[in-house]
Amino acid sequence: MSEIVLHNYFRSSTSYRVRIALAMKGIAYRYAAHHLRHGEHRGEAYLAVNPQGLVPALVWSDGTMIAQSMAIMEFLDEMVPEPPLLPADPHGRARVRMLSQMIACEIHPVNNLRILNALRERYGADDAEVASWFRHWVEATFEPLEKMLAESPQTGTFCHGDRPGMADICLVAQVANNARFGVDMAPYPVISRIHAACMERPAFIEAAPMKQPDAE
Amino acid sequence: MSEIVLHNYFRSSTSYRVRIALAMKGIAYRYAAHHLRHGEHRGEAYLAVNPQGLVPALVWSDGTMIAQSMAIMEFLDEMVPEPPLLPADPHGRARVRMLSQMIACEIHPVNNLRILNALRERYGADDAEVASWFRHWVEATFEPLEKMLAESPQTGTFCHGDRPGMADICLVAQVANNARFGVDMAPYPVISRIHAACMERPAFIEAAPMKQPDAE
Numbered sequence: 001m002s003e004i005v006l007h008n009y010f011r012s013s014t015s016y017r018v019r020i021a022l023a024m025k026g027i028a029y030r031y032a033a034h035h036l037r038h039g040e041h042r043g044e045a046y047l048a049v050n051p052q053g054l055v056p057a058l059v060w061s062d063g064t065m066i067a068q069s070m071a072i073m074e075f076l077d078e079m080v081p082e083p084p085l086l087p088a089d090p091h092g093r094a095r096v097r098m099l100s101q102m103i104a105c106e107i108h109p110v111n112n113l114r115i116l117n118a119l120r121e122r123y124g125a126d127d128a129e130v131a132s133w134f135r136h137w138v139e140a141t142f143e144p145l146e147k148m149l150a151e152s153p154q155t156g157t158f159c160h161g162d163r164p165g166m167a168d169i170c171l172v173a174q175v176a177n178n179a180r181f182g183v184d185m186a187p188y189p190v191i192s193r194i195h196a197a198c199m200e201r202p203a204f205i206e207a208a209p210m211k212q213p214d215a216e
Numbered sequence: 217m218s219e220i221v222l223h224n225y226f227r228s229s230t231s232y233r234v235r236i237a238l239a240m241k242g243i244a245y246r247y248a249a250h251h252l253r254h255g256e257h258r259g260e261a262y263l264a265v266n267p268q269g270l271v272p273a274l275v276w277s278d279g280t281m282i283a284q285s286m287a288i289m290e291f292l293d294e295m296v297p298e299p300p301l302l303p304a305d306p307h308g309r310a311r312v313r314m315l316s317q318m319i320a321c322e323i324h325p326v327n328n329l330r331i332l333n334a335l336r337e338r339y340g341a342d343d344a345e346v347a348s349w350f351r352h353w354v355e356a357t358f359e360p361l362e363k364m365l366a367e368s369p370q371t372g373t374f375c376h377g378d379r380p381g382m383a384d385i386c387l388v389a390q391v392a393n394n395a396r397f398g399v400d401m402a403p404y405p406v407i408s409r410i411h412a413a414c415m416e417r418p419a420f421i422e423a424a425p426m427k428q429p430d431a432e
Binding site: 070071072074090094109119144 | 267268269270280282283284286287288290291294295306307309310311313314316317318320321322324325326331334335338339341345349352357360361363364
């Protein structure tokens with residue numbers, strides 16, 4: 001058994017998700033930084049860890065490598081059950097996974113750095129166009145997400161009841177990204193309220209991008 | 217208690233995933249078709265079911281609506297455990313979720329119909345350019361996926377051992393989509409072998425796009 005290592009990048013919102021989950025669970029780990037803008041994640045050394053060349057990747061204490069932030073969070077929740085990232089009942093778990101994946105499958109993948117770079121390279125998109133693209137996909141999902149949160153009796157202080165979980169983690173990491181592209185949060189009062197409640201919690205604060213050793 | 221309804225579209229690969237899972241579990245359901253190219257999923261009637269206006273959405277027998285194919289599959293696996301879509305051990309579950317999400321988070325979201333339409337509308341991408349974009353993101357993930365499957369002793373007849381599960385479902389639905397955009401499968405012999413093994417199974421065959429009532 002050796003140390004747990006998180007391969008990540010301070011500004012990567014999927015890395016941010018995993019850092020929050022690790023902090024909530026109180027799991028100590030070594031922070032291995034890979035500077036995405038410098039292409040460090042595409043180097044041979046890192047490809048030997050994660051052939052996909054993406055962050056985050058978690059190397060568990062027994063040497064098992066797990067990539068994909070949503071898979072990592074599910075694994076952490078199974079290995080260290082308290083505090084839980086998912087509710088105990090299947091219906092509640094389905095709701096939290098659904099809310100999480102609305103962000104993880106519909107917003108983040110189309111707005112991450114490699115896609116935005118591809119828009120610049122293939123179509124000559126400038127900063128304004130890239131920001132417009134980014135905001136478009138946030139709005140396409142935040143509008144129904146706001147509605148679903150506002151209308152459900154299961155929404156509490158957090159996305160599902162009164163303790164934070166997987167959906168809140170995804171929400172906070174996305175809202176942090178939004179700020180960099182000028183997304184107007186005024187149409188999303190419930191999302192904003194949940195974000196504010198999360199940001200009072202130590203695990204969310206210490207996992208924030210600007211608190212990381214590679215922040216610049 | 218009433219019938220289970222799957223809101224879906226024959227050609228949607230995320231719908232295909234859920235159809236396979238339902239067939240594997242032997243769960244009977246009503247097929248509610250929404251023609252994506254005609255915008256039927258954006259109508260008021262469907263938005264009242266799923267505010268996100270995307271397929272698939274499952275309405276369980278108690279009236280609970282669950283959107284997002286990965287959340288639906290996890291729910292089905294919890295409600296109807298046999299045959300399992302995930303292994304019993306946390307490490308195996310993490311591996312299958314990782315492989316699944318490589319497809320579900322890195323390929324499908326950037327290649328689905330609304331993104332391809334946005335490339336046409338925003339950047340004037342023509343059919344050849346749209347196909348090039350599609351293939352690029354498939355190749356960026358299928359290359360490491362092939363390597364990870366080829367090098368792991370946990371890969372068997374299927375992605376994880378000798379019975380099909382969540383990763384195989386994602387793989388098959390993606391390979392079906394690939395065929396429509398001329399992806400060369402020659403560089404992916406392990407993926408191709410697993411796909412062929414799946415397509416011998418009744419659940420995969422009956423869930424296929426061209427077997428659905430709305431196929432055209």
